[in-house]
Amino acid sequence: MEEKAVAFHWRAFRERYGLVGSRCELCGRHFFPGRVICPACRRKGKMSEHRFSGKGRVYSFTVVRTPPTGFEIFIPYLMAIVELEEGARVVSQLVDCKPEEVQIGMSVEACFRKIREQNNSGLVLYGFKFRPVK
Amino acid sequence: MKAPKRDIAIIGVGTTKYGEHWNYSLKDLITEAGIRAIEDAKISGNDIELIVGGSMSSGMFVGQEHTGALFADYMGLNPKPAIRTEAACASSSVALRVGCMAIASGMHDCVAIGGAEKMTDVYGSQATTALAGAMDRDNEAYFGLTFPGVYAMMAKRHMHQYGTTREQLSLVAVKNHSNAMHNPYAQYHKKISVDDVMRSPLVADPLRLLDCSPIADGAACIIIVPAESARKYTDTPIYIRASVQASDTLGMYMRHDITTINANIQAAKLAYQMAGVKPAGIDVAEVHDCFTINEIISCEDLGFCKKGAGGKMVQEGETQIGSRIPVNTSGGLKAKGHPVGATGAGQIVELVKQLRGDAGKRQVDGAETALAHNVGGSGSTVAIHILSRNRGKVC
Amino acid sequence: MNKNKGMIMTVGYGAYIPRWRIKSSSIAEIWGSDKERTNNLVGEKSVCSLDEDAATMAVEAGKSALARAGINPKKIGAVYVGSESHPYVVKSTSSIVAEALDATPELTAADLEFACKAGTAAIQIVMGLIESGRIKYGLAIGSDTAQGRPGDELEHTAASGAAAFILGNHDILAKIQDTYSYTTDTPDFWRREGEEFPRHGGRFTGEPAYFTHVLSATRGLLEKTGTTVEDYDHFVFHQPNVKFPMKAAKTLSIPPEKVMPGMLVAKIGNTYSASTLLALSAVLDIAKPGENVLVTSFGSGAGSDSFSMTVTDLIPEKRKLAPLVKDMITVKEYLGYAQYVKFRNKLKGVVR
Numbered sequence: 007m008e009e010k011a012v013a014f015h016w017r018a019f020r021e022r023y024g025l026v027g028s029r030c031e032l033c034g035r036h037f038f039p040g041r042v043i044c045p046a047c048r049r050k051g052k053m054s055e056h057r058f059s060g061k062g063r064v065y066s067f068t069v070v071r072t073p074p075t076g077f078e079i080f081i082p083y084l085m086a087i088v089e090l091e092e093g094a095r096v097v098s099q100l101v102d103c104k105p106e107e108v109q110i111g112m113s114v115e116a117c118f119r120k121i122r123e124q125n126n127s128g129l130v131l132y133g134f135k136f137r138p139v140k
Numbered sequence: 141m142k143a144p145k146r147d148i149a150i151i152g153v154g155t156t157k158y159g160e161h162w163n164y165s166l167k168d169l170i171t172e173a174g175i176r177a178i179e180d181a182k183i184s185g186n187d188i189e190l191i192v193g194g195s196m197s198s199g200m201f202v203g204q205e206h207t208g209a210l211f212a213d214y215m216g217l218n219p220k221p222a223i224r225t226e227a228a229c230a231s232s233s234v235a236l237r238v239g240c241m242a243i244a245s246g247m248h249d250c251v252a253i254g255g256a257e258k259m260t261d262v263y264g265s266q267a268t269t270a271l272a273g274a275m276d277r278d279n280e281a282y283f284g285l286t287f288p289g290v291y292a293m294m295a296k297r298h299m300h301q302y303g304t305t306r307e308q309l310s311l312v313a314v315k316n317h318s319n320a321m322h323n324p325y326a327q328y329h330k331k332i333s334v335d336d337v338m339r340s341p342l343v344a345d346p347l348r349l350l351d352c353s354p355i356a357d358g359a360a361c362i363i364i365v366p367a368e369s370a371r372k373y374t375d376t377p378i379y380i381r382a383s384v385q386a387s388d389t390l391g392m393y394m395r396h397d398i399t400t401i402n403a404n405i406q407a408a409k410l411a412y413q414m415a416g417v418k419p420a421g422i423d424v425a426e427v428h429d430c431f432t433i434n435e436i437i438s439c440e441d442l443g444f445c446k447k448g449a450g451g452k453m454v455q456e457g458e459t460q461i462g463s464r465i466p467v468n469t470s471g472g473l474k475a476k477g478h479p480v481g482a483t484g485a486g487q488i489v490e491l492v493k494q495l496r497g498d499a500g501k502r503q504v505d506g507a508e509t510a511l512a513h514n515v516g517g518s519g520s521t522v523a524i525h526i527l528s529r530n531r532g533k534v535c
Numbered sequence: 536m537n538k539n540k541g542m543i544m545t546v547g548y549g550a551y552i553p554r555w556r557i558k559s560s561s562i563a564e565i566w567g568s569d570k571e572r573t574n575n576l577v578g579e580k581s582v583c584s585l586d587e588d589a590a591t592m593a594v595e596a597g598k599s600a601l602a603r604a605g606i607n608p609k610k611i612g613a614v615y616v617g618s619e620s621h622p623y624v625v626k627s628t629s630s631i632v633a634e635a636l637d638a639t640p641e642l643t644a645a646d647l648e649f650a651c652k653a654g655t656a657a658i659q660i661v662m663g664l665i666e667s668g669r670i671k672y673g674l675a676i677g678s679d680t681a682q683g684r685p686g687d688e689l690e691h692t693a694a695s696g697a698a699a700f701i702l703g704n705h706d707i708l709a710k711i712q713d714t715y716s717y718t719t720d721t722p723d724f725w726r727r728e729g730e731e732f733p734r735h736g737g738r739f740t741g742e743p744a745y746f747t748h749v750l751s752a753t754r755g756l757l758e759k760t761g762t763t764v765e766d767y768d769h770f771v772f773h774q775p776n777v778k779f780p781m782k783a784a785k786t787l788s789i790p791p792e793k794v795m796p797g798m799l800v801a802k803i804g805n806t807y808s809a810s811t812l813l814a815l816s817a818v819l820d821i822a823k824p825g826e827n828v829l830v831t832s833f834g835s836g837a838g839s840d841s842f843s844m845t846v847t848d849l850i851p852e853k854r855k856l857a858p859l860v861k862d863m864i865t866v867k868e869y870l871g872y873a874q875y876v877k878f879r880n881k882l883k884g885v886v887r
Contacts, residue, residue: 016636018172018278019634020634023631023634023635024634024637038279039278039279054876057637065297065393065398065644066294066296066297066300066398067293067296068289068291068292068293068296068344068345068346068347069342069345070284070285070286070289070344071290071341071342071343071344071345072264072265072268072285072286072288072343072344072516073265073268073284073286074265074268074269074272074284075265075266075268075269077284078265078886079585079885079886080284080585080586084286085283085284085285085289085293085344087293087398088292094394095393095394096275096279096393097279097280097283097285097391097393098283099284100282101584101586102192102554102584105345110296110297110300112595117591117595118591118594118595118598118635119583119584119586119591120586120587120588120591121282121283121586128199130588130590130622130623132590132591132631132635133282134403135282135283135586140866
């Protein structure tokens with residue numbers, strides 16, 4: 007994929023820097039990323055912004071060994087589905103732990119890291135990753 | 141969804157061999173498959189009224205969009221209308237469904253369905269990136285997840301919830317390679333063992349290289365007509381008894397239970413209902429084994445066994461040729477190859493041969509009714525076709 | 536709770552030290568340096584992960600500072616990040632940090648550079664904005680992943696870390712009584728635009744640079760505040776290595792036990808813009824209410840900022856609200872030189 011220009015990434019900064027999604031005030035479900043329409047309530051629902059606490063548990067995980075472009079230096083790296091304590095799930099890298107230390111159900115917390123760089127002259131893209139809670 | 145206003149029959153099929161075709165461009169692939177299908181149908185190109193071609197990403201693989209126009213032009217079919225359908229790895233079964241709707245509507249009487257993908261003109265990491273477009277780009281791929289990584293997490297969870305074993309995953313690949321030995325169009329003609337799978341390098345734990353369908357180039361083509369005119373063309377029309385599609389979330393991660401694909405379940409329910417068939421009435425099936433775990437998960441979702449028992453089913457040989465429900469007699473995506481946009485159409489080609497009795501050493505004896513199961517991404521699109529030698533309802 | 540108008544108080548502080556370490560001896564082995572000599576500079580140093588940089592560490596330290604301050608981040612009126620390894624040469628780190636901490640958009644921000652004293656300079660700027668009544672709370676951060684030239688002595692000491700301070704007028708945990716700075720044009724250590732690694736003046740970095748400025752600033756602060764060394768319970772000095780701060784202390788007749796709690800360099804190396812502030816964080820982690828702390832930074836180029844602080848009785852409760860420096864120091868994993876070189880991007884031809 008050709009590198010996109012700035013707006014493509016910038017639009018998602020708030021969501022990715024702050025783990026900001028949405029919550030349907032009608033049914034109480036949380037969503038990440040934020041949605042305009044609640045899949046359950048559709049247009050009857052009312053979405054408001056929600057900043058997730060960053061605490062969650064590992065729902066599933068893997069170690070990626072064949073990288074997509076931009077991730078070559080990180081191989082091998084842990085990826086997980088994290089179930090946030092509010093109920094929504096996110097996909098994220100797990101850091102500060104070894105694959106053998108990871109278990110389904112393990113408690114993790116969000117931290118702010120570099121996702122990748124758009125080569126030496128492009129943007130540095132940041133976002134959330136998760137690390138084990140001691 | 142209602143039944144089609146006209147029944148549809150397949151009168152011809154054609155495919156290229158799948159593999160690394162360094163000498164073939166996308167145009168060369170589709171032309172070869174198209175000519176074979178037209179010859180098999182014994183029609184003239186002029187008879188074709190509409191071309192519906194599936195290709196996941198001719199854009200990212202060869203920089204070409206407007207693929208419908210490419211299909212029509214290079215198959216010599218201008219000025220007939222042509223469109224490209226895209227649903228990731230389900231692109232060409234979705235194409236077939238669109239073609240069926242064109243015939244069912246009464247607007248067209250002969251439709252060519254194509255599927256093609258040219259994946260080897262990019263580097264490995266570029267292909268990985270292109271395939272990641274089948275996932276949720278912003279929320280899965282952005283953070284570094286790859287397509288094998290998606291299914292790896294489904295596998296991990298399936299092993300955690302149902303005790304599916306690493307060996308059971310390997311047995312899927314072993315079976316499919318064994319089947320492909322008898323398929324001249326398959327990419328691989330090499331038997332493998334469970335040990336071979338375990339020795340292959342890890343791609344995304346727990347999935348290894350031999351759990352993953354390979355990158356390949358290929359194309360397939362199907363010619364369909366209204367059922368009532370099928371016998372003008374062939375003595376062995378194969379009827380499409382159900383053409384069904386369902387959707388699920390783009391991102392696998394947000395589904396309630398990642399050991400099942402809801403689109404599988406919804407599409408299967410509808411397909412069996414439309415065809416008037418139960419799972420036990422399926423004689424042979426092509427199931428989307430993009431990764432070994434998906435054959436296990438999908439066999440469960442398709443009702444071939446209970447949820448969670450998919451591993452045991454393959455371990456006990458129930459999906460072998462000659463057994464209760466032969467799955468992936470073609471070699472599956474694993475051994476036949478997976479040029480993503482072509483796969484859906486390719487599955488139909490195999491099943492048509494089975495139902496005609498033309499499948500040689502991989503023939504399932506007396507096969508009358510078949511099921512093709514094609515998945516886009518992690519199950520965000522599922523398309524199921526039930527084919528039969530019989531036009532009427534089967535108990 | 537004291538609420539002295541015109542006095543600036545530290546409302547929150549936070550530290551971040553990455554988990555990776557490399558032993559000085561691992562570096563010495565590769566370059567054939569004398570291990571005993573280099574071990575005397577620094578035993579081991581902290582190394583940031585492949586996915587960390589001055590911005591990410593600043594955010595982590597900032598989050599801890601916010602946890603201790605207990606304020607709504609939207610009330611932060613200014614963010615200043617001091618570093619010599621900002622991710623961009625043009626495009627502020629401070630705005631990334633402000634966004635990540637949810638302080639945007641009503642605030643001012645800018646990046647600072649003054650070698651290792653950029654963090655304390657940030658504190659002085661925030662002090663000015665608060666004292667003038669222009670902002671209610673301000674965030675000052677020192678964060679660095681500074682590079683050491685391969686084979687150079689400074690490769691043993693150049694380390695990664697960040698410390699963040701939120702200043703304001705309420706719920707103070709440490710009062711800043713006063714500040715005094717000493718600045719001259721003394722090029723002891725520098726890096727030109729476009730150059731990847733710094734250069735330095737060898738032994739010149741000692742007496743004319745570090746010692747002149749640290750001692751002058753400290754003495755200047757004592758005179759300005761009418762205090763003596765005996766009035767302070769803790770001393771924090773910038774720590775480029777183990778020797779310099781201890782020698783400065785000796786010259787000023789400061790007993791070593793008043794300096795030791797803030798001495799982190801042997802375990803984590805010189806974290807450049809974070810160095811003094813991380814050491815101060817370590818002291819705040821253990822200081823008792825009512826104790827006085829004297830802090831003197833040093834930035835090559837050169838200058839020193841000296842502060843006189845008094846810890847309040849809010850400190851015992853507040854410090855529990857975020858990770859302590861000693862805990863971050865003990866959580867560690869060692870790298871060999873080859874992995875270190877990959878992490879720190881010193882290899883040619885790597886695809887990014």
